[in-house]
Amino acid sequence: MELLAPAPLLGKPPLDVSEFLDTSLFHDSFLILENGQTFSGISPNWLKGSLVGEVVFTTGMTGYEASLTDPSYAGQILVFTFPLIGNYGVPSKSYFESEKIFAKGVVVSNICQNWSHNTGVQSFLEWLNEQNIPLIMEVDTRALTKVIREKGTLKGVISEREFIQKEFELKTETFFGKEVSIKEPMIYGQKGKTIIAVDCGMKTNILRNLQKHPLIIKRVPYNYDYSQEDFDGVFLSNGPGNPEDYKETIVILKKAMRKKKPIFGICLGVQILSLATDAKTYKLPYGHRGHNQPCMDLSTKKCYMTSQNHGYAIKEDSLSSDWIVSFKNLNDNTVEGIKHLHYPFSGVQFHPEAAPGPTDTEWLFEQFTASL
Structure with missing residues (x-):
């Protein structure tokens, strides 16, 4: 099967995350799909090692706190197609769909740190850090979504390494x-x-x-x-x-x-x-x-x-x-x-x-x- 060009050749997100975040707190990371295609991005320094999951996308513009706490996302790496996530922060648990984040990992284009909402209690990044959820950002999510639409749902790895060894098994089919x-x-x-x-x-x-x-x-x-x-x-x-x-x-x-x-x-x-x-x-x-x-x-x-x-x-x-x-x-x-x-x-x-x-x-x- 012919692979599409890697993400860097498909274009960068329209917004540069460095305008909003202290980039010293992040390191280069990669989302590697099972078909071999690699998308580059950055991840917080608290993210170490590799994370395997089924890569799926959601088109919702709001409600990221409800989506991530939805138990139906267990075992999946969730891609937000909307280009800016976190603009209203994270509200209290009364707005959650469960007690914790069930999505296995998160992929976004840009995260807003200067959030503002009367129900907000912390930033999106703080929330993911608190719950130890792997994140890769500054990814061209539009190009990534096109790949999933054309190839179908794919397994993927969020990792600090660009190349995953062959013996790294992409096992995600689990009963939850x-x-x-x-x-x-x-x-x-x-x-x-x-x-x-x-x-x-x-x-x-x-x-x-x-x-x-x-x-x-x-x-x-x-x-x-x-x-x-x-x-x-x-x-x-x-x-x-x-x-x-x-x-x-x-x-x-x-x-x-x-x-x-x-x-x-x-x-x-x-x-x-x-x-x-x-x-x-x-x-x-x-x-x-x-x-x-x-x-x-x-x-x-x-x-x-x-x-x-x-x-x-x-x-x-x-x-x-x-x-x-x-x-x-x-x-x-x-x-x-x-x-x-x-x-x-x-x-x-x-x-x-x-x-x-x-x-x-x-x-x-x-x-x-x-x-x-």
Whole structure:
């Protein structure tokens, strides 16, 4: 396969980071993709050694603190396509989607140190340093994004060395369920219908949206068997990795589906729901990550702007005849939602809870709770 020219020949970012940062606190570093292409940049002096991950990009202009704390990014090196990151600093944890950064590494064009916002508590760089997250900046992220769009999602290494030895294995395919899920069941709310919320890496804003409704929410680990318990509905959360790896989750869900109680899944959750019906999933070339993905509700022909973060999708022709596609992505026509014809089972690939992104489809939470 012919490689594209290395990043330095593709042009530098329009802004020189030296105008804003003390360059003595940084050293030269490199992002080496598995196809051999190398992008040069600089990294903070606290970054030592090498870091391996799956390189993916997000097109969001804001919400970097929510994106990085989204458990769905576990094991991935996240490239921000927007050229300036950190302009409003980092807010308190109340704006996070989990307790820590789950992205394995960060790639940016430029970082703003002179941040300004009334909710900010520290700079973007201070936050990454505090959580020991590898960073490479002054990278031509526009050129890098083009490579990923043309070649597909690639594994990569952030390193101080320009050349990685052949024996340096690019191993990134890992099951992250144990890492991102809670360890023991947790209860939220004291009155209303009871739902089981299966945590495969649940974003905090999903929980916030569920708590807006009169519900008793029993949040359980991804491998917790709730199938014999008394509940009114099941919610399946987002999460990282290949949905086929969540074998225990799928087996438990199959048993729970026999009760014919309402089930609603988001992102990984809808993929797990489809696998529980013996449908198939597949890996997208470069995934859908950003806040401006257009999706159509096929029942109303109404279009919504959605927030998305996933690398897999449901294979439409593998769905059985008692399932229909409820939403489609208008960019590539992939499945964005499914619904059972007879039972209250449904799910969507996008994030109706957003954070970051548009909240146009929050009504799906109301639809789920009304079905209980």
